[in-house]
Amino acid sequence: MSVSAQLGTSAYTNSFKKISGPVVERDGLIQVPEQDVSKIKYIEYLPTWTKEEKYIPLKFFKHVDPGSRADPEFGLLFPKSGSSIRKPITPKFGTTVENVQLSQLDAKGKDELALLVAQRGVVVFKNQDLAEKGPRFAVEYGKHFGPLHIHPTSGAPPNAPELHTVYRTPKVENLFEHSVNLLGWHSDVTYEMQPAGTTFFSVIQGPEAGGDTLFANTAEAYERLSPAWQEFLGGLSAVHSAIQQASASKNEIGIVKRDAVENIHPIIRTHPVTGKKSIFVNSGFTRSIVGLKSEESATILNFLFDLIGNSHDLQLRVKWEPNTVVIWDNRVTNHTAIFDWDSSEPRLAFRITPQAERPVNNLVDLNKEDTNKVYKGQL
Numbered sequence: 001m002s003v004s005a006q007l008g009t010s011a012y013t014n015s016f017k018k019i020s021g022p023v024v025e026r027d028g029l030i031q032v033p034e035q036d037v038s039k040i041k042y043i044e045y046l047p048t049w050t051k052e053e054k055y056i057p058l059k060f061f062k063h064v065d066p067g068s069r070a071d072p073e074f075g076l077l078f079p080k081s082g083s084s085i086r087k088p089i090t091p092k093f094g095t096t097v098e099n100v101q102l103s104q105l106d107a108k109g110k111d112e113l114a115l116l117v118a119q120r121g122v123v124v125f126k127n128q129d130l131a132e133k134g135p136r137f138a139v140e141y142g143k144h145f146g147p148l149h150i151h152p153t154s155g156a157p158p159n160a161p162e163l164h165t166v167y168r169t170p171k172v173e174n175l176f177e178h179s180v181n182l183l184g185w186h187s188d189v190t191y192e193m194q195p196a197g198t199t200f201f202s203v204i205q206g207p208e209a210g211g212d213t214l215f216a217n218t219a220e221a222y223e224r225l226s227p228a229w230q231e232f233l234g235g236l237s238a239v240h241s242a243i244q245q246a247s248a249s250k251n252e253i254g255i256v257k258r259d260a261v262e263n264i265h266p267i268i269r270t271h272p273v274t275g276k277k278s279i280f281v282n283s284g285f286t287r288s289i290v291g292l293k294s295e296e297s298a299t300i301l302n303f304l305f306d307l308i309g310n311s312h313d314l315q316l317r318v319k320w321e322p323n324t325v326v327i328w329d330n331r332v333t334n335h336t337a338i339f340d341w342d343s344s345e346p347r348l349a350f351r352i353t354p355q356a357e358r359p360v361n362n363l364v365d366l367n368k369e370d371t372n373k374v375y376k377g378q379l
């Protein structure tokens, strides 16, 4: 197998049609076939595309993370006299929260939420009314956390292009025809200069069992490295690419809303709020290490993908129930969908994707457009 064939062949970037099923052109929109729509509870979240929808390249902006303004005592989320409760999912990673209604949080409550998510990596909220409030509410809600990313290829509700939807048709057959599993570990849109930070995801309809989402803690993955490797990797940066995702989408449904980009990010990034370091590579989008020979680069990246994807002792698994909303900090986690059900039950989810700062190794470089000076121009 060639070096390039070992990298970046994730289910996430390559198997849109296999996983999502066919789309048709109807009423001027590319969308799911009519017979599938009757099975869907919240049809306003179904993905749609138009060939005319085009966006100009994203521009740099300074990001002040809402978590940096938060009360570290969490007096609004978890008031001493209140009924809200939090339980860790694993000791260092993930928290489940009950008796907090996300839609009711004011600006200060949302700041606390950003801090909680930064500290715990993944936070699971049960019994939420976000889906019921509709796509536009979700969009307005998410803007507090950063400018919302419009995905270059994903489908979205017609009135909410900022949402990214994930849909699997009832009619996928022979899912494992070409691969023994469909795991696609990634963090979201890391090919952008400023990838996602505090990211919201809700599976609003899914199978009775299956379709869970796996998460890995990349801050903990960094802690597992020896000091020598921490130092070595701290001086390196990697190319993240949207090209495979865009070309798969172009071939399969003829859609690319924004030209594919590549960006270089430090392999070890530092979180602007917690100050913690994490490994910032993912098998979905990270292609090569700047300045290394191809075999060296592939060896290191495959080692890191393996550390993140196969260390079950730094991972957690979310089982979706109706009205669960999960928020992850995309800077300190990787995740993968799980396609393990072959019943005719569809699965429909939406994501709110606020962008955050340009990743930096050292916080002295925070919010400088030219942050990664030493790496620039080496694509």
Ligand SMILES: O=C(O)CCC(=O)C(=O)O
Binding pocket: 164, 166, 188, 201, 211, 212, 213, 335, 336, 337, 338, 349, 351
């Ligand atoms: O469907 C899932 O469980 C995860 C999908 C995903 O990776 C995403 O929307 O960012």
Ligand SMILES: [Fe+2]
Binding pocket: 186, 187, 188, 335
């Ligand atoms: Fe994702």
